[in-house]
Amino acid sequence: MPQLNPNPWFLIMLAAWLIFTLTIQPKLLSFTSTNPPSNSNKTPMTTKITPWTWPWT
Template identity: 35%
Template sequence: MPQLNPTPWLAMLVFSWMVYMSILPIKVMAHSFVHKPTPKTAKEFKTQPWTWPW
């Protein structure tokens, strides 16, 4: 049964992962955003205790 021979399928799997891991990260890291996010200052919210009516 030739489909049980792992040699061609393993080589294809390893080669495709080598291509994906060498080309795709470069393209993903080269992506630039149109609008750069600006950091906002953190606001301290003043909370007051709530008295229960019972």
């Protein structure tokens, strides 16, 4: 069965992963986030919870 022959496809997969890890990934990781998380000056929000009154009770 030709599907079980990894001879040409293994080198293609290996080359694709090497291209991704050596060239594309560092370029993607160098971008800065447009909305960085900042937890230092965030105050916890308190919400007022009002109980629901059911009209049939």
